[in-house]
Amino acid sequence: MILLLIVLSLFLGQQANRPTGQQANRPTGQQAIGQSGHRVIRVSAERFAFTPSEITVERGTVIEFHLTSDDTDHGFRIVGTDVNAEIPKRRRGEAVVKYVADTAGRFVIECSRPCGAGHTAMRAVLIVK
């Protein structure tokens, strides 16, 4: 049976290369890159949580969110802003969203694509100091 599944994969499978821009097994979390005021933040989504679920930056920071999923496709919406991206499914690459955090405050991040039984509670917070 396993062999059958593997053969089936060979026929149907997209032995394609990974989509460009896919995350290279870097840990989820926040990373500063050389340029001052510019941060790369890696966020992993999985039913029904974002990791990390709390992100803190200084006002004026240009954030580059790198968004991946461990299961289905999720949404990444920062409530009160224009940001509303689709995070591709597991091993289908990553979404990259740039956001200028020029307004201080607490911004709710929510999954904007139905993902299952706990979808409505799939939230995180962006704190801009």
Added chain:
Amino acid sequence: MPGLHSFASWKSAICAGTLLLSASAQAQTPSPSREGVATLSGYMEVHLNKEQDLPAEADLHRFVLMVGHTFTDRLKFWSEVEIEHAFVEGAEESGEVAIEQAYVDLMLHRRANVRAGMVLVPVGIVNERHEPPTFHGVERTFVDSVIVPTTWRDTGVGLFGDLGRGFSYRTYFVPGLDATGFAAEEGIKDGRQQGGHADASDPAITGRLEYRNVGLTAGGSFWYGGSGFGLVRLEIESPKVGVASVDARYRRDRHELRAQWSMVNITGAGDLNRALQANTGLSPNIASRLLGAYGEYAVRVSPNSWLHEVMVFGRYELFDTQNKMPDGFQPLEELQRSALVVGATYFPDPDVAFKFDVVRERNKSSFISAPWRVNLGVGWWF
């Protein structure tokens, strides 16, 4: 079909949102309001089960539609309607239409939000995460069938929130169980009231504390409350039921691990057995303690270059619904069970799972042997 139209519009909105990727988004202009938008999603699973000495059985086990609605960013509705075994006709026992969830979330604060309606009891892994692509094996685990009776839901009200540093919680008040439905083989499963004319005079509290870090999810959960007698009058004190469960999942690269330990304690099980026997003429032989645990390992065997995935897995389960008996009652050894489950899951897409497994069940009885089972299935989420 305004709902479907809204759904299509919503999908378009998501696509448009995707086009914003890599583009700088400014905070000044809020995104279009999502108020009034309805969403539709769901999952289905079809099984072919062959049990030793029995004919093979094909079954559209679950057909589930989920409908959500956003009133405002702080007020949301979510629901899950399930048809089991393809159809329900008259009073036949072959099928079931059930509301598994129907609740409103009032978002007050990151750490404390209100949920009210029909909720899922947050015990164990599968009860809240039961979409077919989220677990290996055609059927749910035995532990999540006879120890934790998934899908366990009831009307309730409670709080949920994110505590920071990876911790989150959910806790609800719900009606208790109906002890007249308890049984030796499936424990408290038929004692669930499931939100329909539920006796709420003997309430329960349930909750879960969960921790998440990269690749790891671990949780502890409980249910504690009364178990009144529905319409049956029994002249005994209402038994108290306590359920405790600890679970963890870990995923790294090709490898996945998950484990769960669950225990059910029923006080006054002896009195309950005697009272039910006086009422029905038959002792249900309900245990005072039920115990279950499993460990599972899965590995992706398909090459990294394939987007399609093939995973193989093995799981060992203990599920003993006669773990501790009340004084004067003997355990039924055929219900002190274990199972070895091995199989494979093929994901042509992360939301579609073709499944195969072989189940070797055992028990402690010298006279009644447990059957072999072979299962095939496909499940999908959309």
